[in-house]
Amino acid sequence: MSPPDSLAAARARIAPAYDAGLFRDSGHAVSDALADHLAESLSGEGPVLNWNAPADNIAAATAALRGEPVGSNDEVADRVRGLVGEILKRGQNLHSPRYIGHQVPASVPIAGLFDAVGSVTNQPMAIYEMGPFASAAEEACVAALGEKLGFDAGSFAGFVTHGGSLANTTCLLTARNVLFKKCWEEGVPRSGPQPVLVAHGESHYCIARSAGLLGLGTRNVIKAELNDRRQIDPSALDETLTRLRAEGVPIVAVAAGACATPIGAFDDLNAVADVCEKHGVWMHVDAAHGGAAAFSPTHKHLLDGVERADSVIWDAHKMLFVPALCAFVFYKNREHRFEAFRQDAPYLFDPSDPGLAEHDSGMKTLECTKRAAALGLWGTWATFGEQLFTDLVDVTFALTRSLYEKLNAAADFEPLNDPQCNIVAFRYVPACLRDANDATLGRFQQDLRRDLVRSGRFYIVPTAKDGVPALRCTVMNPLTTEAHLDELLNELRTRGRALSERR
Ligand SMILES: Cc1ncc(COP(=O)(O)O)c(C=O)c1O
Structure with missing residues (x-):
């Protein structure tokens, strides 16, 4: 085949992958399969975890990659239905009422539809122009959730990132850069006492991982002493910070929990804030799981004092019941929003339009290309309301x-x-x-x-x-x-x- 012929043949082979009618047929097949699956799972029928050993699942997944490709509309819809069936019958059925496991929700199904719109139309959002409405939906959610936490409208900043681990790391990176003003360019100071991070004694492992990533060293994470309810003991924290200050040890942050993973212990955030303010230390709150208590008049007292934190994270993919991943970062002081990452990238961010750069998420997040991760939350909220x-x-x-x-x-x-x-x-x-x-x-x-x-x-x-x-x-x-x-x-x-x- 001559080159133009082979290109024409390639175009012909590509065409079905972009055929809107074919997408419609496959979409109907998928939504039917999902609705049937949800109905069964939600009723509690069938297994929760479809247990297969990893090797069995890998063999099935590999066999699918080796299947003969299909072309006609009917064949494609059948193939898609078959593959979706395989995913469903081998998966974890989070929607079963007998799933009472990890902090991962039976997500509101409609949230997944909004996510799918972002995925099908591909709205990656390093810069506002590449996902203008996805960026706007994210900013609307940031404003609404930040105010729920008690931050003053207009004075705080926030954004969405890919997961609570990355959210915590980003906040602690900001705390480090605020403490050591030249650190981003010059690295963590090597002379003098090594800087430390003080964290809830049972904080999620990503906090210690952050210390490793940020050049602080995991050995320089000091576990805050806990009381018998496994909450930070504020007077012990005060003693620790007093000692560190006396020794001239730089303290990057105190990371409190709302709540800590093992038993869901909420720290007394006002008491922690008092200690942090007394010693002039950055207060970070990991509210990945418990942030949602802010929506409940009955339980929001658990978060009293969170509005005094310098940074907070909150995973919508936990207790706001949307699919993974959708993690929020908040800074009480909006001036901190560009402290984590300081980068010039003229091919991406337009310095001649600083007003718009404010809405370019890539300036604030580790990710450059970022999934339109807030659409599921935004759509669920806009459909059902915050109740x-x-x-x-x-x-x-x-x-x-x-x-x-x-x-x-x-x-x-x-x-x-x-x-x-x-x-x-x-x-x-x-x-x-x-x-x-x-x-x-x-x-x-x-x-x-x-x-x-x-x-x-x-x-x-x-x-x-x-x-x-x-x-x-x-x-x-x-x-x-x-x-x-x-x-x-x-x-x-x-x-x-x-x-x-x-x-
Ligand atoms: C308190 C807490 N922080 C952070 C994380 C990590 O969040 P992600 O899994 O979204 O990275 C978890 C996960 O369960 C958690 O419980």
Whole structure:
């Protein structure tokens, strides 16, 4: 074939991939498959986790890549339906009311449709011009959520980034750059005492990871002492900062939790703010999970004092029930919005139009190209109103309290925390294990969880307390009921009994 002929042939082969009619047919097939799947999952039918060993799933995924390509509209719609079916039948069914596992929600399905609009039309937003309405939707959400946190309208700044880990890192990078004004260009000072980061003793691992990334060193993360509810002890924090100041150690930030991951402990943010203000230290709050409490008149007291923080992160893909990833960063002082990254890129940012550069997200985020990540939240909010978020928080928090009460009332269960939100850790301790040592008891929890989740009956997750493995539930589906929780306890009993008989 001559070059023009081969290009024509290539164009002909490309054409179906961009055919709007074909997209319509495939789109209908996908939305039907998703709606059927949701109906089944939400009703609690079928397994929660479709357990397959990684090798089986990789083999299936690889086989699909080796399939013969298809061309006609009908064939494409059939192929897409088949592939979507494969994804669904091998996936994790977060929408099952028997999913009570990680802090990842049964997302509001319509949020996914708004995400899909951003994906299908591809609105990457390094600069405003490349995703003008996606940028505007993000800015509208930043303003609304920031005000929910109690920041003064017009005086704070924020943006969306790809996940809570990156959000925390960005805030701590800003804190570092504010403390060491020349650090971005010259690196972390090498002479004198090494700078430290003081963090909630059970902060998410991404906080220590940030210290590694920022050149502070993970060994220079000081774990703030916790009280018996696993919250930062403010007087111990005061003592730590007093000592560090006396030793001339630079303190990059204090990172508090709202809430910390293991048991959902919310720090007393006003008390932490008092200490930070006294010592002139940057206060950061990781509100990845708990930020949503701001929507609930019943629970928003958990965040009292958050408006005094210099930086805050909040994952909408946790308790605002939108699909991953959509993480918000906030700075109390909007002047800090360009402190994390200082870059010239004349091929991208137009210095002759600084007013517009204000809306170029790439100036503030690590990402250059960025998914239109706020569309799901924006569309859900604009469709159902903010009462939905209030209700989601209130229902899931209340249900978790019921779970705690059930665990507390049962002789064979041991709750490990009195939940402040929708996270509760516990152990199943049948009579035969009451005198067991920690190693045996911990191993039993791990084996029991594996047996349970691979059965597909429920999905719960592991944790540990004082180094001894335990079980953990986060109620992330508002359609979970008291009956499901009773069923969970009974399922653990039945499986636990069988397990201990097999030992
Ligand atoms: C308190 C807290 N911070 C940060 C993260 C990390 O967020 P992401 O998974 O979006 O990176 C998590 C994840 O569960 C978390 O619980």
